[in-house]
Amino acid sequence: MAAIVNVNGRIADQEHATIPVFDHGFLYGEGVYETMRTYNRQPFLFDRHMRRLRNSARMITLPLPFTDDELEEQIRATMAAAHLGGEAYIRVLVTRGIGELTYDLEATPTPSVVIIVKAQIDPPADTYERGVRVVIVDIVRNHPGSVNPLIKSNNLMNSALAMQEAFRSGAFEGVMRNYRGEIAECTTSNLFVIRNGTALTPPLDAGLLPGITREFVFDIGADIGIPVEEAVLHDDDLFAADEAFLTSTTREIVPIVSVGDRRIGSGRPGAVTLALLDAFRQKAQELSRIGNLEVKR
């Protein structure tokens, strides 16, 4: 499905949306982004995505040239131009902008802002009904002293290599360890295991993207009485888990039923995972019907 793209306020179809070669997003991968989706045509958890985008931008000293309201207005204009029948996938990218061949910030005074809107394609129903197989990949998640995983960076070479490793073995996702050998997250999603009824996920200082869905799972767990906690996890914790799942904006909560050739739990999506998924979907519907008027965190 073709996308509609807004480049610095100009809306065009996918074939006609362009960025100059001297944009430092292209030259150096210098930029940050967010991926959002709609429920009931409302960008979901918009305030939380804006908070993370501002934090990513701050961590690379990139001034964002818009207020939250201005960006929301541009997103809505792009969605209107896309004429989607259903829900939208929304990707917002902000790069340093156009400048000479130097890393000097002075060279790029005007950031580029791109909004991509296309149809949200949900994973097929059997992804949730049967669960998925993941593999632990050899590519290590970025060291926090390098491009810190807290930054949702446009510079995705490491993640691409990790996911390509997972694709080669036919897996749905690749689980990445950090430089200490602990489990960090997947290449495009966060990871949880269930042990004795508690959902455990690696702490932020394991070096991972603070997923908005990950954060929302803490709220959902509190709502339905499932404890959700951070814990340092190793390979064996994953292999020995009762259940496991991954989270991301576009895929919600996906049950993991095997890791490589090892079965997790019963080898079927677990009851705790499915309860969280059900509660997640209900709350997403509720919040989007009342215009995302959740309490701001």
Ligand SMILES: Cc1ncc(COP(=O)(O)O)c(C=O)c1O
């Ligand atoms: C590395 C990584 N971790 C986790 C996530 C999940 O984050 P969110 O729930 O905000 O979509 C993503 C999403 O793209 C990601 O790229």
